[in-house]
Amino acid sequence: MLKHTFCHIPGVGTKTEKRLWNSGILDWNSPLGSFKLRKKAEGTFQSTIEESRRSFELRDPGYFGSTLPPKESWRLFSDFRDDVAYIDIETNGYVGPHGYITAISLYDGKRVRYYIKGENLDDFKEDIFDYKLLVTYNGKCFDIPFIESHMGIKLPHAHIDLRYTLRDLGFKGGLKGCEKLIGIDRGELKGVDGYFAVLLWRDYRRNKNPKALETLLAYNIQDVVNLEPLMIKAHNLKLMLTP
Template sequence: MLNHTFLHLPGLGPSTERRLWAAGILTWDDFLNAPQPPLASVKVPLWRDELLASKERLDAADADWFASRLPPAEAWRLFYDFRDQLACVDIETDGTPQNEVTAVAFYDGINCARTYAHGKNLHDFVADITASKVLVTFNGRCFDAPILTSHLGARLPKAHIDLRNVLCGIGVKGGLKKCEERYGVDRGDLTGADGYLAVLLWREYARHGHPAVLETLLAYNAADVLALPVLLAHAINELVGKTPFAATHSLPIPAPGDNPHRPDADVLRRVWHERRPGGGWGR
């Protein structure tokens, strides 16, 4: 999709991009080979130079270069060229103002999610993330990424598809669980659980060290990242459907990946009761 993208050019907006597509300028080469692109702009020579640079940066697999030039809501266009180098990431914290990281889940959209827990293997994430080119999160620009950088010293990809930005761009608003419900993502035993559950699970684990509590926390954390490729595919299909490339660039909707952890039913019932004595998770 990047080869069809012109939004990253300085001063070129969505309406101009649509005019180019409507005029048959569908790729960078179409623009570069046109004797006179259908634009009356003094920036045409600059855009030619930028497109030549774009070809070089794409050949170099420089996702960060494109991400720095695309609006956050358009970062989904990175998916096609970097789908094999994604890092879907979600964190849990201790619920204090310090936001100490208690768990991290990492999923490449292909294999099972990997999880990292405070006091166990948390800093292994710092090394594992370095091979990825594009970060995928939900609200990670405001929360996950800054915390991972400041608390763990993680060097994250600058290229970042924040699904909250992308989904807002198509009118889908609300938290991650609400978006999952919209697209039919089933969390099984974790249906209705939210971020405060993760805080309570961590507090219980920190007090007693029961492995089943940590297993339940990691299952919840992993469920967050396993849903991200599903939401991303739905969003991309809606967005690409508004372009001339729907027939060639629409995606199959993946099933959520396999969760490497299983929530413990007894732990869930106990924490459920502690949270809301009358029963029910609340929303």
């Protein structure tokens, strides 16, 4: 899909992109011919196509992540699926100087890694750079800025925030609501939510309750594992709706 994409070019929105496709200009190798671009796009079209080719050949999704509209970032998935990390964080419930990360889970489609405050949380700072593309739900507003500000690192990765893609498809109700719409059942963890995760952490810290930590991690891990079928569903639905 990415090689058929033009909406990351300055001055080319999704409407112009559809006109390009309808005119037979289907990918980056198609000549423009007599197609008329807006003035804003005329000067940047060819140079952006050339940069797109270079970035694609270098396996660099970061370029496209910085130029694609957020609701179109789903287009990165099929070409960079082998470089994906699905991530989600849990916190102590506070923001600002009193807030901190209690756990992070990372899933790459094959294995799960998890990180716990006071044990191995700093390992995340290195492990996350094994990947080039992040997939989250509401990560643009919450997870990524929280990680960057509280762990002192910058995450320059390309990023698909499923909140925007799923909302554009008509999915509502937050992560759990979207899961229900595609038939994901959380089983024994059905009643656990973000606030309950905060209480689990407090129980673990105050009472040294290993069961509380076990449940917290199970909840956090389920969040990231469930992102994969949501990503696949969103990607396939978007493809079906693309001319």
